[in-house]
Amino acid sequence: MMMCAAVVCFSLLDAAAKWLGSSMQAMQVVTARYVVSVALVSIVLNPWTRPGIARTRRPWLQGFRSLLLLVSTALNFFALNYLQLAETISIMFATPFLVALLAGPLLGEWAGPRRMAAIAVGFLGVLVVTRPGLGGLHPAALLSVCGAFCYAFYSLSTRMLAASDSSETTMFYSGIVGVVVMLPLLPLFWSWPTDGLSWLLLICTGVFGTIGHWLLILAHRRAPATVLSPFIYSQIIWMVGLGWLVFGQIPDRYTLLGAAIVIASGLYLLYRERVRAVPEGSARLD
Template identity: 35%
Template sequence: MVEQDNRRGILLMVMVTFIFAMQDGISRHIAETYNVYMALMVRFWFFAGFVLVIAARSPGGLRRASRSALPWAQLFRSVVLIVEVIVMVQGFVYLGLVHSHAVFACYPLLVAGLSGPVLGEKVGWRRVVAIAIGFVGVLIILQPGFGVFSPYALIPLAAATMFALYSLMTRYVGRVDPASVSFFYTGVVGALIVTVVGIWHWENMTLADWGWMAVLCVTAATGHFLLIKAYEVAEASAIQPFAYLQLVFAATIGVIVFHEPLEMNVVIGAGVVVCAGLFTLWRARVAAA
């Protein structure tokens, strides 16, 4: 049994959000030049290798990690994640890191709102109000003048919806499958699925961009490893609010590296969304207690 240490878990979560924000910046750079399907395929190949190593060293080995009580649900969950990543990276290209992450920050609200119909969980009126306020924040971000109602403006919202569905499916399969099985399907099965598409979109990359791809792969494995450790040593309710730091780090990279504008409506709207999300997390913790 791993000793619980919330302070250590929070530190690990902060590191994870910074690594994931760096990943998003690298993903935007690569996707602006190369096909996103190929880039995601290479990334998942490396991630699958990482997952296989972890599974082989776990109790029961690869046989236990690959045995699911809900294989079709796990397969659907893996497909949803792959499509979500593709859509979100396209959002980085068309909208930038700042706007994409500002809208994507609403996904915990979508998780809270959909947990009732999908998982049969009770959602009280306070969380319903918080969800509504959070989506007012999204409308503030996507106000007229930025491109509201254009297809590009809906890209990160679609990604947030898919990631919320992926999160709910993870909780659903987690009722009967251990985390190691879900991790195996995410990496190995995900790599097989994306290869079916990505192999037909292969492009030659420059040596420098292969270097960026290597960094992307290493950071992906490192980030997920640290995330696992964070949830091992700390309570999920204690560290989950710090996941919002990815918005801060990604926005900083977008402004400094890619020279993206930081409009006041985006700052205000993102603040509303984050506050509403933090409230829903707090209410979920109170309800669980």
């Protein structure tokens, strides 16, 4: 339930960003999302209540990881100006395949033939959604693809940092670096919202993001990732629903078919991860 609630928050975050994109620049929305989120997180995680939280053994990797998250967020918000919610999330669902593919050269975790087959099928699903060269999606789909790559490298760097820094330290840097980078640039794209709804949605981008990540952390403290990961795909339901309810957009059959292929491949990839995690010769309980 926590994982499902988290993806609801992330869906509401994307819907708010898409709505705001019609009246202001995406970078302004990104900045608001970071500033509000950092303000909320700092109430709990700060150098005074958690001494030593800013101490890291790998500062360059922390900075690089945080920049990857910032770029992925910005690319996603830019893409939302032109694509449907269901289209962007269908492309972002390719992240687990990219992580599995890149984990070999970066972490030495090479995928076997069955996992490689699942990765290939998953990318085929992404191609069905984007339909490159066939007059399919808006070229902004490339932004979502680039965002998925950035998020995959972000996920891998998070795993690399887990061996040296605490999750609280990593979360602290995730927001601080984004604020430090964006605030000096704010005068270049800031425009004052002209109505109360825009102000409310700007604040909500940070609130939804913070609550979503908090629920994500709570869920992972109570269950392993292999149990929780399949529930991430329930986000497609909320993205389709919000796209229809808020923007009057209904995804076409190619988007739905591609999303179904990506989800099915992702679930099989998770199944293979669970099989690999079971010690050889252990008793099966099912």
